[in-house]
Amino acid sequence: xxxxxxxxxxxxxxxxxxxxxxxxxxxxxxxxxxxxxxxxxxxxxxxxxxxxxxxxxxxxxxxxxxxxxxxxxxxxxxxxxxxxxxxxxxxxxxxxxxxxxxxxxxxxxxxxxxxxxxxxxxxxxxxxxxxxxxxxxxxxxxxxxxxxxxxxxxxxxxxxxxxxxxxxxxxxxxxxxxxxxxxxxxxxxxxxxxxxxxxxxxxxxxxxxxxxxxxxxxxxxxxxxxxxxxxxxxxxxxxxxxxxxxxxxxxxxxxxxxxxxxxxxxxxxxxxxxxxxxxxxxxxxxxxxxxxxxxxxxxxxxxxxxxxxxx
Numbered sequence: 001x002x003x004x005x006x007x008x009x010x011x012x013x014x015x016x017x018x019x020x021x022x023x024x025x026x027x028x029x030x031x032x033x034x035x036x037x038x039x040x041x042x043x044x045x046x047x048x049x050x051x052x053x054x055x056x057x058x059x060x061x062x063x064x065x066x067x068x069x070x071x072x073x074x075x076x077x078x079x080x081x082x083x084x085x086x087x088x089x090x091x092x093x094x095x096x097x098x099x100x101x102x103x104x105x106x107x108x109x110x111x112x113x114x115x116x117x118x119x120x121x122x123x124x125x126x127x128x129x130x131x132x133x134x135x136x137x138x139x140x141x142x143x144x145x146x147x148x149x150x151x152x153x154x155x156x157x158x159x160x161x162x163x164x165x166x167x168x169x170x171x172x173x174x175x176x177x178x179x180x181x182x183x184x185x186x187x188x189x190x191x192x193x194x195x196x197x198x199x200x201x202x203x204x205x206x207x208x209x210x211x212x213x214x215x216x217x218x219x220x221x222x223x224x225x226x227x228x229x230x231x232x233x234x235x236x237x238x239x240x241x242x243x244x245x246x247x248x249x250x251x252x253x254x255x256x257x258x259x260x261x262x263x264x265x266x267x268x269x270x271x272x273x274x275x276x277x278x279x280x281x282x283x284x285x286x287x288x289x290x291x292x293x294x295x296x297x298x299x300x301x302x303x304x305x306x307x308x309x310x311x
C-alpha cells in the first residue's frame with residue numbers, strides 16, 4: 001500500500017493492488033486460529049465478534065477512505081492504510097500467542113487437502129452451499145442497488161451508495177448475538193432464521209423499484225435485513241465447520257471461504273445481467289430464488305435428520 005501511494009504508472013498501481021488482495025487474507029486466517037484458542041461453548045461468540053470487527057472495518061474504511069481521498073487526493077488512503085497495517089502488524093506480533101502448526105505438509109498438499117475435505121465432509125459441503133447461495137444474492141443486490149440509485153429512478157450520486165452501505169453497521173451488533181445463539185442452540189436454527197430473513201429482505205427490497213421516499217426506505221430496511229441475515233448465517237456456518245475436525249480448521253475454512261467468494265463472484269455477474277434485462281424487480285426475485293435454494297437444502301437436511309431419529 002505504501003508503494004501504491006507513490007505509484008507513477010498504472011501497472012505499478014495494479015501490481016501493488018494484486019499484492020494487497022493476496023495478503024489481506026489475514027482476516028479469514030485469524031478466524032480458525034481464534035476458534036482453536038477458546039472453549040467449544042464460546043466458539044460462536046468469538047467468531048461473531050471477529051466477524052463484527054471485520055465488517056466494521058470494511059464499512060468504516062469506505063467512508064474514511066472516501067473522505068480523505070476527497071480532501072487529500074487518491075494517494076492518501078493508500079498511505080494511511082499502509083501505516084495502519086504496520087501498526088496492526090506490530091500489535092499482533094506482541095499480542096498473539098505462539099501456536100504450533102497442526103501439519104507440516106507443503107502448501108500444494110494443503111490446498112489439495114481442502115478439496116478432499118469438500119469431498120469427504122458433507123457438513124462442510126452443506127455450509128458451503130448455504131453461504132455460496134446467500135452471498136451470491138448479497139452481491140447481486142449490492143451490484144444492482146448501485147445501478148438503481150444512480151439511475152433514473154432515484155438519480156443519486158455514488159456517495160448515496162456508500163451512505164446506504166453504512167446501514168450495514170448494525171451487523172456489528174447482531175453477529176456476536178448470532179454467535180451466542182449458535183453456541184446455545186446449534187447452528188441449524190440460526191441458519192434457518194437467517195435464510196428466512198434473506199427471503200423477507202427480498203420482499204422488502206422489491207418495493208425499492210417504486211422510487212421516492214417509500215422506495216428509499218424499503219432499500220434501507222431491506223439491505224439492513226439482508227446484511228444482518230447474511231453475516232449471522234456466516235457465523236453459524238463457521239461454527240459448524242470449526243467443530244468438524246479441530247486439527248484441520250484452517251483447511252476447512254479455506255474450502256468454505258473459497259466457495260463463499262465463488263458464489264459472490266457469480267452473484268455479481270448475475271446481478272448486472274439481471275438488472276439490465278429485468279430491472280430492480282428481477283434482482284429482488286433473483287435474491288429470493290437463491291435463498292430459496294438454500295432453504296430447500298436446509299429443509300432436506302432437517303427431514304433426513306428427523307428420519308434418522310425415527311425407529
